[in-house]
Amino acid sequence: YVGYDEGGQLTEAVRRRPYSVLLFDEVEKAHPDVFNILLQVLDDGRLTDGQGRVVDFKNTIIIMTSNLGSDLILEAKDNSETEAVKQKIDALLKQTFRPEFLNRIDEIIMFNRLAKENIKGIVRIQLDRVVRRLEERRIHLVFDESAIDFIADAGYDPSFGARPVKRAIQTYVENALAKDVLAGKFTENSTIKASASGGSIVFS
Missing domain, CATH: 1.10.8.60 (Helicase, Ruva Protein; domain 3)
Incomplete structure (x- = not known):
């Protein structure tokens, strides 16, 4: 990325395979710099690496997972409490992530606990x-x-x-x-x- 001497792992991977699916697991644990990079990708659809090359992410699907609120899902008696749990998790997401980050995400999906x-x-x-x-x-x-x-x-x-x-x-x-x-x-x-x-x- 900008400031690095070589193309980063992320930009190199997408440059070589633009039609890709990127998975960021447990994104809530990421370094703030990662969120800055994601903001640029989600906003502009592209990223500049350390060699000044612009890498296009417009054909890339980005999936992020998070364990935020998983305890609330486990504590729910059954899936009938889904809506109440979802509201609590939405509030937790807003406490954890910056508004500009959440606003750039197309869809947030909450998974029920496995039966x-x-x-x-x-x-x-x-x-x-x-x-x-x-x-x-x-x-x-x-x-x-x-x-x-x-x-x-x-x-x-x-x-x-x-x-x-x-x-x-x-x-x-x-x-x-x-x-x-x-x-x-x-x-x-x-x-x-x-x-x-x-x-x-x-x-x-």
């Missing part, structure tokens, strides 16, 4: 990836409903949402299954059924 069915859907998507990887080794893996329920329970934390799901799959599926494959229990062209039993996932 059990949402977690199960995420588990299915993640398990499909495991299944596809095993298909490349000619091993067919099938999960019954008990296995999906078990992983959804093990991988859900109200404070962290679906983030622990990946760790639960690694612990109860990938690591456990790898041991069985290495032990020679399953070979190519095997069909494996995964189900929950005794506080773990068993493969047969």
